[in-house]
Amino acid sequence: MKYCARCLYPENAKPTIIFDDEGVCSGCRYHESRMKLEVDWDERLGMLEQILEEAKFMARKRCNSHDCIVPVSGGKDSHYQVWLLKKKYGMNPLLVTFNHTYNTPAGNRNLYNLVEKSGCDLVRFTAGLDSVRKISRYMLKTVGDLTWHYHAGIRTYPFQVAVERNIPLIVWGEHGFAELTGIVSLEDFVEFTRWTRKEHDMRGYEPHDLIGKEGISEQDIAPYIYPSDEDIARVEVRGIYLSNFVYWNANKQAEIMMKEWDFAPITFERERTFNLHSKIEDHANDVHDYLKYLKFGYGRATDDASMEIRHGRMTREEGMVMVKRFDSHEPSTLQTYCDFLGITKQQFYDWVEPMRDEKLWKKNAVGKWEPQDAIFLHEIGDLEKKARVKLSEESTFSEVNRRMYYNPLNPPPKTGERALDESSLSFRVI
Incomplete structure (x- = not known):
């Protein structure tokens, strides 16, 4: 297997x-492009301001109290999106x-916190457990994804609300696939489309x-049905990415x-990554990520370590240690979901x-699946040394990042909140 240098x-x-x-790789080049001088971020901020002013104008014209929709989970990005839009603009x-x-x-703790700190109105749709069970079971068996309804729901329900409430602008955070593997260029100014929702978020x-x-019945799929082209055109709905x-810079x-609105990372060691502040609201993420490892041979530690390497906070050698430690680990919650x-x-x-x-x-001689390669089996040669980025003064496991990443030699202090200090084998429906 070939790996990025x-x-x-x-x-x-x-x-x-x-x-x-x-x-x-294209993901590293995309990240690199964000720091090039020819990207005029002041100009881009001006473009954002124009879009937001147009949204305010349309809201007044339509006698609408809300000028945009922000899909939120309660995570770090949700907090930042809402904070930026409300406080700065x-x-x-x-x-x-x-x-x-x-x-x-x-x-749940962080979602409640976001609603309280922002003072914003919230619309929350809760999927029924019977429907979730049927859909998770079928999509796990069909495409190896028990969280299909996550992506289908958060990429669809905000558009249902937009059409219902006549709100034309939906504001997302980062373009996740671009950040990971560079599927699009920064020059593309990609917006949300029905096609990308189906092909990338909903696996076709x-x-x-x-x-x-x-x-699975018509009633079970109701939250995932995208509005008609006619309704989208009538309301003039568009979805933009703040990134x-x-x-x-998700870390910053x-x-x-954490400082402005009391967003809180967890303090306990996770089973599939060293990151303490990202995707901590998603209980099934460990199993979802383990499925990625079982299918393609890499997992969440590869994602997180690669991003740290690109930012210069982690060396390749340190990243390989993280991959070896976490990527193949079967999560304790697997039995919960089974x-x-x-x-x-x-x-x-x-x-x-x-x-x-394949x-x-x-499969080995006794019929057991075994990986044939892994990044930590590869020596670091001239190609990899030449591709290194300059190291940051704030390394991943330094004291300044103590609450952001788990370092067993210097673990984060406990908060006194059980939700943040203890892992849970069971999920919370509401």
């Missing part, structure tokens, strides 16, 4: 990743949450494709939100078996 991504990373002649956003039911105590499926599978207009933004879906662990692994990338996975 700078970060830790393999050539089979999803979505599509491309390596250039210097062995550096004087917007009055309507917060919209699709509650997928697989919530962590920390996630529309909700009606699920009807009749595992007993096209603002220099995006989380620190701002029980919820009514399957055994063996059934779980049997369903995943045909989805394994460029990486092979």
